[in-house]
Amino acid sequence: MPNAKAIKGISRPGSANRTSIAYDALRKAIFDNQIKPGDYLSENQLAQSLGMSRTPVREAVKVLASEGLVEIHNGVGIFVRQVTTREIVDLFEVRAALECAALPTALAQIGDEELDAILKEWLEQKKRLDSGRKIDLDHLSDMDFRLHFMIVDRCRNLFLKHTMDGIRLKIRRYQRISARALADDWDAINQHVEILECMKKRDVEVLAKVLDQHIRKAAENIIRNPQWSV
Numbered sequence: 001m002p003n004a005k006a007i008k009g010i011s012r013p014g015s016a017n018r019t020s021i022a023y024d025a026l027r028k029a030i031f032d033n034q035i036k037p038g039d040y041l042s043e044n045q046l047a048q049s050l051g052m053s054r055t056p057v058r059e060a061v062k063v064l065a066s067e068g069l070v071e072i073h074n075g076v077g078i079f080v081r082q083v084t085t086r087e088i089v090d091l092f093e094v095r096a097a098l099e100c101a102a103l104p105t106a107l108a109q110i111g112d113e114e115l116d117a118i119l120k121e122w123l124e125q126k127k128r129l130d131s132g133r134k135i136d137l138d139h140l141s142d143m144d145f146r147l148h149f150m151i152v153d154r155c156r157n158l159f160l161k162h163t164m165d166g167i168r169l170k171i172r173r174y175q176r177i178s179a180r181a182l183a184d185d186w187d188a189i190n191q192h193v194e195i196l197e198c199m200k201k202r203d204v205e206v207l208a209k210v211l212d213q214h215i216r217k218a219a220e221n222i223i224r225n226p227q228w229s230v
């Protein structure tokens with residue numbers, strides 16, 4: 001059973017739908033990897049942590065099961081669904097294709113000043129490492145997420161955006177795993193600096209190759225972390 005603290009801190013107004021509250025809390029804990037693949041979930045402990053009865057927790061678990069996030073084994077219990085290597089490869093392959101396809105129209109919507117500001121943020125992280133200071137890997141993951149989804153959000157292909165929205169949360173879930181699985185923080189930062197420099201040059205062909213390679217490498221980082229831990 002995961003640490004109960006992972007699902008605490010949710011506001012519980014009396015008029016709110018308790019099933020929705022339980023669902024949101026559990027889903028967030030799973031996507032933040034606070035509750036990890038393979039973890040056993042106790043309805044009693046979850047209900048106690050959330051300050052509610054087992055009924056809304058049980059209903060929330062059913063929804064999570066329908067989304068493929070948990071598995072209910074009758075007579076055994078409830079477990080966070082394990083993620084296979086094949087799923088990671090397939091997900092990031094689709095992600096790479098979509099982000100690269102978004103580049104031409106996205107670049108037209110992103111100005112140099114905006115790119116300079118983002119590049120400065122990444123270079124500041126590199127400066128921290130160079131000076132021997134530690135960096136916040138969760139913050140680095142958030143920077144990574146914002147950069148990649150800026151590309152998607154700024155493109156003009158509505159169908160592409162809709163498709164990416166369908167896998168956005170799954171990608172976000174693995175983003176932190178990738179950041180923590182990568183042993184070389186300099187490499188992680190340098191990859192993003194290279195992407196941003198290519199974006200400034202507006203060379204879509206070169207940028208697409210760099211971006212595709214970066215995303216596939218992120219998948220490899222996740223795969224080689226068998227503990228799925230953050």
